[in-house]
Amino acid sequence: MMWDKKLEDYKHYLKIERGLSENSIKNYALDIQKLINFLNNLESIESPLKIKKGLLQQFVYELPRTVNPRSQARIISGLKGFFNYLIFEDYRSDNPMDLIESPKIGRKLPDTLSTDEINQLIAAIDLSKSEGERNRAMLETLYGCGLRVSELLNLKLSDLYFDEDFIKVTGKGNKQRFVPISKVNKKYITIYRKEVRVHQKIEVGHEDFLFLNRRGKQLTRAMIFTIVKNLATVIHLKKNISPHTFRHSFATHLLENGADLRAIQQMLGHESITTTEVYMHVNRKHLAKVLNEFHPRNEV
Known part of the structure; x- marks a missing residue:
């Protein structure tokens, strides 16, 4: 069937020409x-x-029966x-899709955690278990460097430039890109490396990956999601969070504390500043506080 052949060709194009990740290519293919x-x-x-x-219009007309507006637009x-x-x-x-409009959807604001909630989640990690130090180092890295889950999973020993206070992502x-790393973050990664990872039997081909599972292999996305969800249950957190929530919290907290939006863009690896600007809308209370504190006409 020609559709299957052209879809396979398109997947090769996305991988070789566009350089997209396997996960992104899979999602594109599923939609087609x-x-x-x-x-x-x-x-x-x-x-x-x-x-x-x-x-194609007929297909698009049928979409609302099975998927939400955001998925329709995608x-x-x-x-x-x-x-x-x-x-x-x-x-x-x-392009027969040129005149077919996407449903109007509002920009979804990312969920965030407070610093206290992040501290509670990390404190809930059971350090008596062999994977405890690893999990603490991973969450500290997600939040401390604002990484995507895929970036955390693919982080390698050869990407750590601790003498220069950077990691390569x-x-x-x-x-x-190079992302700065704090002393606290370096401390917990070093503990994991020297006290846990060094004693593991590592599978061939996985020697350079920083975070490993019990079998000495690279971790999966599902495992990171499970770790975060289980910790949320332990502290009775009512928010629906994922590993990506730590990335959102990283950006929001930097902005709240006066960080430059361009610097946040570079650390997050956003191609467009527009993507980063969503964090300007996350905490309106903070914006009101800035206005009241710095505007020359803030007093009656």
């Missing part, structure tokens, strides 16, 4: 697969090279990218 499944159910013979706007955006790829490769001369699209 939804369209393929829709066409199969209709027993449509339209190929990706010939499909017209009308059939799927539509992904399909536009797929057909732009076909144009780029001279398979098509037009490989972000989206394999783009690398």
Whole structure:
């Protein structure tokens, strides 16, 4: 089937030309697969090279029955990218998704933790267990350096430049950046390395990964999510948090304490300052406090 072949070609393009992560490529492919499944159910013979706007509109019209507006917008955006790829490769001369609009969605503000909540979560780690020191070092790194989960998992021993107070982080699209690391963060990573990791039997091919599971292999995303969720349960935290919440909290707390937005952008590895600006809206109480403290007409 031509759809399957073009989807495979597109995945290679995303990996080689765009440098996207395996996780991002998988998500793009799943969204396009939804369209393929829709066409199969209709027993449509339209190929990706010939499909017209009308059939795609029908697919988009059906989306609200199965996915929320945010997911609809993502799927539509992904399909536009797929057909732009076909144009780029001279398979098509037009993009049938061009005039199909995405649903209007508001910008979702990220959940954050207070410094007290972060302290409680880290204090809840059971250091009597062998994985305790590792988990503490991981959470300190998520919060202390503002890393994505994938960046934490792929952090290597060779990425640690402790003498210069930096770590090298490989972000989206394999783009690398240097992020400053604090003395506290270095302290807990060093404890984990010297007191736990050094005694592990490490699987071949995983020797350079900093954080390892009990079998001496690289950790998975699911394991990090489970660790965070379990700690939230221990301290009876009512918020719905994930490892990414530590990254949001990192940016929010820096901004609240007067950090420059451009500096936060660089540390987070955001390509556009617009992405970082979402943190300007997280804590309006802080903004009101800044206005009252610094504006020359703050008194009646």
